[in-house]
Amino acid sequence: MGAWAIAVHGGAGVDPNLPKERQEEAKRLLTRCLDIGISALRSNLPAIDVVELVVRELETDPLFNSGRGSALTEKGTVEMEASIMDGPKRRCGAVSGLTTVKNPVSLARLVMEKSPHSYLAFSGAEEFAKKQGVEMVDNEYFITEDNVGMLKLAKEANSILFDYRIPAVGTCGAGAAMDSPLQMNGLPISVYAPETVGCVVVDKQGRCAAATSTGGLMNKMSGRIGDSPLIGSGTYASELCGVSCTGEGEAIIRSTLAREVSAVMEYKGLNLHEAVDYVIKNRLDEGKAGLIAVSKDGEVACGFNTTGMFRGCATEDGFMEVGVW
Amino acid sequence: MGWAIALHGGAGDIPHSLPPDRRLPREVGLRHCLDVGIAALKAHKHPLDVVELVVRELENYPHFNAGKGSVLTSSGTVEMEASIMDGKSKKCGAVSGLSTVVNAVSLARLVMEKTPHIYLGFHGAEAFAREQGVETADPSYFITPENIERLKQAQDANRVQIDYTQPVQKEAKDAAATIPNGDSQIGTVGCVAVDSEGNLASATSTGGLVNKMAGRIGDSPIIGAGTYANHLCAVSATGKGEAMIRGTVARDVAAVMEFKGLSLKEAAAYVIDQVPPGNAGLVAVSSTGEIATVFNTTGMFRACASEDGYSEVAIWDSPLK
Numbered sequence: 082m083g084a085w086a087i088a089v090h091g092g093a094g095v096d097p098n099l100p101k102e103r104q105e106e107a108k109r110l111l112t113r114c115l116d117i118g119i120s121a122l123r124s125n126l127p128a129i130d131v132v133e134l135v136v137r138e139l140e141t142d143p144l145f146n147s148g149r150g151s152a153l154t155e156k157g158t159v160e161m162e163a164s165i166m167d168g169p170k171r172r173c174g175a176v177s178g179l180t181t182v183k184n185p186v187s188l189a190r191l192v193m194e195k196s197p198h199s200y201l202a203f204s205g206a207e208e209f210a211k212k213q214g215v216e217m218v219d220n221e222y223f224i225t226e227d228n229v230g231m232l233k234l235a236k237e238a239n240s241i242l243f244d245y246r247i248p249a250v251g252t253c254g255a256g257a258a259m260d261s262p263l264q265m266n267g268l269p270i271s272v273y274a275p276e277t278v279g280c281v282v283v284d285k286q287g288r289c290a291a292a293t294s295t296g297g298l299m300n301k302m303s304g305r306i307g308d309s310p311l312i313g314s315g316t317y318a319s320e321l322c323g324v325s326c327t328g329e330g331e332a333i334i335r336s337t338l339a340r341e342v343s344a345v346m347e348y349k350g351l352n353l354h355e356a357v358d359y360v361i362k363n364r365l366d367e368g369k370a371g372l373i374a375v376s377k378d379g380e381v382a383c384g385f386n387t388t389g390m391f392r393g394c395a396t397e398d399g400f401m402e403v404g405v406w
Numbered sequence: 407m408g409w410a411i412a413l414h415g416g417a418g419d420i421p422h423s424l425p426p427d428r429r430l431p432r433e434v435g436l437r438h439c440l441d442v443g444i445a446a447l448k449a450h451k452h453p454l455d456v457v458e459l460v461v462r463e464l465e466n467y468p469h470f471n472a473g474k475g476s477v478l479t480s481s482g483t484v485e486m487e488a489s490i491m492d493g494k495s496k497k498c499g500a501v502s503g504l505s506t507v508v509n510a511v512s513l514a515r516l517v518m519e520k521t522p523h524i525y526l527g528f529h530g531a532e533a534f535a536r537e538q539g540v541e542t543a544d545p546s547y548f549i550t551p552e553n554i555e556r557l558k559q560a561q562d563a564n565r566v567q568i569d570y571t572q573p574v575q576k577e578a579k580d581a582a583a584t585i586p587n588g589d590s591q592i593g594t595v596g597c598v599a600v601d602s603e604g605n606l607a608s609a610t611s612t613g614g615l616v617n618k619m620a621g622r623i624g625d626s627p628i629i630g631a632g633t634y635a636n637h638l639c640a641v642s643a644t645g646k647g648e649a650m651i652r653g654t655v656a657r658d659v660a661a662v663m664e665f666k667g668l669s670l671k672e673a674a675a676y677v678i679d680q681v682p683p684g685n686a687g688l689v690a691v692s693s694t695g696e697i698a699t700v701f702n703t704t705g706m707f708r709a710c711a712s713e714d715g716y717s718e719v720a721i722w723d724s725p726l727k
Contacts (some may be wrong), residue, residue, distance in 0.1 A: 118697040171652040178528060188484040198622045199648045205621015215591030304530010305523045313630040313654040334524050337630040340654045
């Protein structure tokens with residue numbers, strides 16, 4: 082013990098045709114977020130503060146699918162959700178259905194610390210936000226031109242598909258965006274682009290924490306809740322580790338993916354890397370997902386069965402890596 | 407190895423002094439719902455159908471905290487939630503924040519079967535309900551006088567009460583005049599079932615915590631917390647939602663069976679033991695037809711039966727008959 086480690090992600094499941102500049106932009110953002118986290122760790126901020134800080138940065142930047150830059154619902158609006166968990170006592174907080182809260186992860190933290198509950202959603206969550214005096218903005222603030230375009234493509238893709246699982250054979254003028262045969266959740270990968278964000282941290286005291294934030298599935302039904310705010314699915318932290326997941330929400334929920342990593346460490350005695358490998362190999366079936374994790378002993382690991390995951394990780398001994406593939 | 411079924415009407419600090427007029431209707435309800443489940447299993451209905459059917463019955467019964475008879479939020483409204491899971495496929499469905507849907511568990515099933523999603527909440531869930539043409543009712547349908555009284559007591563005591571916490575005794579007056587001592591809350595409901603082929607399913611439904619904040623989601627609609635089913639077992643949990651969420655209670659029973667090789671009963675006991683006392687209970691069945699009902703509260707309204715003729719309705723440690 083006694084060494085910190087941090088990992089961040091910007092989503093599992095990357096379009097192999099993603100333009101180079103976009104990849105570079107993503108890597109720059111991940112690097113910047115890692116640096117923020119590393120700085121905080123060097124100033125001895127506890128893990129729970131660091132994950133919140135880093136995820137706030139990811140939410141504020143419009144690049145990934147959280148906060149500003151969130152995917153749009155079928156109505157063209159934004160509904161955000163997030164969760165945060167503090168390993169030592171497994172305290173947790175989660176929010177869903179946010180439309181005006183600038184930083185969902187911070188509201189999730191307030192639910193954990195300032196309410197008698199663990200999870201608040203929709204108008205109840207917004208009311209709580211008002212009472213807590215968190216920064217609130219119009220829904221339009223979160224909507225980017227990029228995502229308005231993506232929503233259009235997603236709707237076109239769905240109009241081709243009768244059963245959302247039938248692969249789309251690129252047609253209908255969607256052009257180059259539909260060329261890749263890769264699909265996630267029934268949508269072509271170029272359109273699906275999960276890009277949920279998350280951060281896991283272990284501080285020098287060996288405390289683990291995790292946080293995940295997202296706008297959810299592009300073209301989702303209003304009211305749809307994914308895995309990101311669900312403790313045990315998208316986010317989990319215990320005395321042993323901190324985990325944040327991303328990818329196909331259904332697959333993550335059915336496999337209670339985040340909890341699974343900690344469970345195999347606890348009950349099977351696997352170490353972090355073994356646990357992450359085991360879970361990715363054996364728990365996802367046909368589901369596509371990825372995760373980042375840290376252990377109380379200062380280790381960091383990531384695993385994914387998708388084509389790529391935007392991620393970055395760093396440990397106290399100077400190791401640092403940012404990657405897409 | 408044959409079929410087995412277990413259902414609950416909530417775990418909590420149910421006092422042994424619970425007066426007959428509070429105890430008997432629940433016993434009747436548990437027996438009735440158990441019979442419904444047994445008949446369905448004997449008719450070879452799939453466990454997923456069985457748990458939905460039984461939980462619908464529990465929701466319709468006003469003496470349990472689900473559907474009609476749900477406890478009230480701090481604003482005096484009802485916000486219901488539920489989830490359902492199929493063991494073999496691990497497909498699942500969940501709903502939260504319902505105010506007009508008569509059977510939340512059935513809507514959860516429709517989310518599972520008719521949408522590409524797993525979980526819908528609040529206005530989105532209500533809109534989906536209308537699209538699907540499920541039975542809805544005016545919000546007042548779900549509200550019972552007992553729950554109005556419970557909310558008042560909770561607000562007077564100024565705390566959020568979990569299922570079955572005994573209220574602060576303000577007067578030692580005629581218990582029948584007000585909600586009798588200890589009956590401040592009624593519990594979440596749930597059902598688990600397995601057929602002779604090892605198909606497993608679980609469903610849980612609730613109105614939540616008395617005096618909860620509007621928008622509060624508990625463990626019942628959260629896969630892995632209140633509900634879980636896989637090829638090994640099916641679990642439905644009840645108690646203090648926040649404790650079940652952090653303890654991933656329903657998921658852990660199956661995990662402990664798989665990774666530590668414990669039996670269903672041992673796994674259930676192990677997991678409940680990890681939750682602070684007074685906070686949790688669960689019912690579970692395994693693929694081989696075993697049943698477990700465990701709680702670390704004073705009591706848990708429950709009933710269970712298996713194909714070999716065993717059946718039990720109970721509230722505290724010893725079965726009622």
